[in-house]
Amino acid sequence: MNQTTHKSYALPIAMMFLLFFIISFVTGLQNPMGVIVKDQFSLNNYQSQLGNMANFLAYFFMGIPSGKLLRRIGYKKTALFALVMGFTGVLVMYLGGKTASFWIYLGGAFISGFTMCTLNTVVNPMLTVLGSKERANQRLNFGGACNSFGATIVPILGGVLMGNAAQKTISDADPLLFVAMGIFALVFVVLLFVQIPEPHIESKERLKIKDKYSALSFRHFRLGVIAIFIYVGTEVGIGSIANLYLTNSVEHGGLGIDPSLAGSIVGIYYLLMLVGRLLGGLLGGVVTSRQMLASVSGLGLLFVLIGIYAPDYMVKMPVVTSNLHFELADVHIGVAFLMLCGICISVMWPCTFNLATEGLGKYIAEGSGFFMTMVVGGGVLPMVQGAIADSFGYLDSYWLIVACMAYLLYYALIGSHNVNDNIPVE
Template structure:
């Protein structure tokens, strides 16, 4: 998968995928938790995702500039330090129980993750043979899936109390009792996020002390597509940005509303729903490993097309039925989402050569879809139902399918051109 000189750097960079996956997948726990602790409406609680993913949009270009100027290692260290600072800010945020403070802390965390993802996704793609770049990226993303499995399970265990006051029970409390209950709920995030902050700081120190290979991407400039004078003239790259925007929006929406969806369609409590979500994201992790294995035998674009098709169908089933069947099909959706981000990313930056860092920054900006689409799902849920809101992810997966089909067609045309060239020589 990678030559010996790249083995330890690949392992170290892969650990970053685990760290940001853990931070990402605590958000579905924070949404119902902060809704209680800060007495929020459903729409207000959705800003947890917005604060998180707006950072990707605003910080992606600075992250790309940092790497272009100072290299991948500087981008990674900067990202880890911002990540740690944001996690440590949860302590004063919980003490004040100010929702805006929580959103600022989340924005700082996500700013750090923007640097990490802008650096790590393309960096691990070039740490080894080009022909196995997509496979290598999917392997690293598998540990993102492992973190996604553990985060809701541990978050449900240590953050969610399982106590939700009915309007009648809340009205029966004195103001002092109510404030004490709300502060206890808010304080539950202090220890988990302090631990995260300190662990991330230790990883930052390890990266500082480790000599990472410098990659000269100008060598890959020969692979740039002919006639692509800029990234914006590269149709496949632009479509990749669009596909990533809608995919991330779908992924965030599917996972973030899972606990509320489970309660609405099957009457499942928040702790039980958090356990189900952990199981669903275990499927996400298994899907990453399975996808990495299957790509040895099937073209990434073809596998992406198959998974996208099934996701459209599974999401529509979740919208159409009720009870456990709706939840199980939604769990199936998380399994099928597994390969989508790394595969879209890898297909989009393929052939960019010296423009890879710039292209990576723009692709990371597309993650802002995670800030936009969940808000739209929240509005649809308020107007109609939480099940109706899941029609939006179904439409997003259809867009991913079209991107995959385009890449299959491009690969087929390329293979025909190579064959013709060989026959004419």
């Protein structure tokens, strides 16, 4: 009986792994797209991050509604709805390239953000439901690895597609958009014809029940919501602004590096996030979330400060050229330390989530919706950092990241303690 169940869920589980991949793939598209639109539409650094902002702004509007949608219509219908929206969003981005319209592209990025938010709400609990409970954690870890892989390859592929083109356009990224639309279509067709368990659909009567307290009644949760906002903005900002810093001309404050090499360098940042998540999974049984968050935020703070103040010294880093050849390239040591932050960033989400929801009991589901809403930080903070870069320079913009790391360190050491344990949570 167990073998039958395993076989019957093998295909939808594989589709969930593809969704983990495509969530980071489509979200990460805004990284090379920032370089492209900056060049194509003659934008400044602040404006080049509007695509990120449009993508993540959707989380602010859809974070809580997506959780309610899941509880009302279930995993399958919510996932199918999100997949249609995802295909539509990427298609609109493609049309933005064909019409050379920055505003159509932004509309596609916003629609894509709705999709990523809804899919994020679906894939984690669905992987828990599909298959045996004993292997649920294993499936989630593999899904996280697929997510990191998508984030790693998209800046590399984006850089290769841009190559040495004198005038970069959105259409240069068409192959990446076709891959995204193809995966959305494939997963939609598969999920349409498979049966999915629906244990968490709630009746309308139950949804109407009011409670005296909420997740926001807990101080450590409120501070944790701010921490998630800051964490996501930090993760996106480090990579996005680094890509602009690497590719912008020397006379405009950048390093003037070929886009394909820059994409590979930023890809290392996301690759280190994959490595960090694997290490975090191994150490999770012996190191608490508080200890881990304090360690990585403190180390990340140190890495960023070194990145800002590092001397003019070059180190060798592995990169992929526009001809898809591997080689060692000279990279400024400060940039190398900024990329090392990937290993620190990697475990911040699970650590912060665990600390913020500790002791919440029945309010955890509600708290998850607030967390998804605060993913909007991935759009807000990189745009603020871009504005700082316009006014003071790329490296000085990383003082915003220093402040973010300092807050995460504070949250780990002080802000994450539950001081509202008198609130009933059963």
